Amino acid sequence: MLEQNLESRTALQFVQSLTLPVHKPVLTAQEPLKLLGAAQAGAAVDDQSVVCFVEGLDAQLKSDVLNSTLLAQLAASAKFPRDPNTFQYNVVGWYNCYTDTLQKVGWNIQGLSFAQHQVSGSTFQVNQVVMELLAGMVTHSAGLIVQSALEALNAAKAKQSPALTLWKSHTDTDANGSFQVACCSESEGCAAMALGAFYMTSQNKIRQVLWSDYSSSDTNVQCASTQVVLNNNVYSSVRDAVSQKLGTAAATFVADLDIGL
Secondary structure (H helix, E strand, C coil): CCHHHHHHHHHHHHHHHHHCCCCCCCCCCCCCCHHHHCCCEEEEEEECCEEEECCCCCHHHHHHHHHHHHHHHHHHHCCCCCCCCCCCCCHHHHHHHHHHHHHHECCCCHHHHHHCCCCCCCECCCHHHHHHHHHHCCCHHHHHHHHCCCCCCCCHHHHCCCCHHHHHHCEECCEEEEEEEEEEEEECCEEEEEEEEEEEEEEEEEEECCCCCEEEEEEEEEEEEEEEEEHHHHHHHHHHHHHHHHHHHHHHHEECCCCCC
């Protein structure tokens, strides 16, 4: 119990000491997230992540996942900002800070080990790479939710939804793109997450990162994956502090993604 209390106090001090980036949010304040109001499967764009939820997670667990992963992304972006003109940044440093933040607020993550994805054929689409990586980590039904989320994001091009606006702000770049795709479920009352992280560089301008056709000869995709669980005892001690630290970012960096389920 003493060790657990110490871990909780350390986590709280860490959150309170974090510096988040000061910049204009991509979105104006949104309506409360619809996916938090129902127990069915759902998804959201959370800064530069697509976060999917299987059926059965309650609103609190969903909120904990979205807020903790948003905090980690913003903390990493504050420490390793992108060049506003080229989008270049210290990718290794960014992901080290991202995983360190997740770990310190209660996720049992040790780090992400990236490796080059070997593409078969002369052309490929990144959404195929995402599905290949996550297929071995989630159930068939959870995989269908992820696929539905990616397809919904693609379909949103026709109506320029807030989710697409947020997504494009991070992934439409000159020569590189970085994002995460996660699928979350419940495990013994805790949030469990299958996480895929992706970083790509290309000799061509990156547009519609998930669905454009890329040449395997001039495009490099680095992938990492892990499965993690959020420690409720630790996160409950920082939940309010995380919300306070995020402030309006919790409403302006997250948007519902209608996956039609």
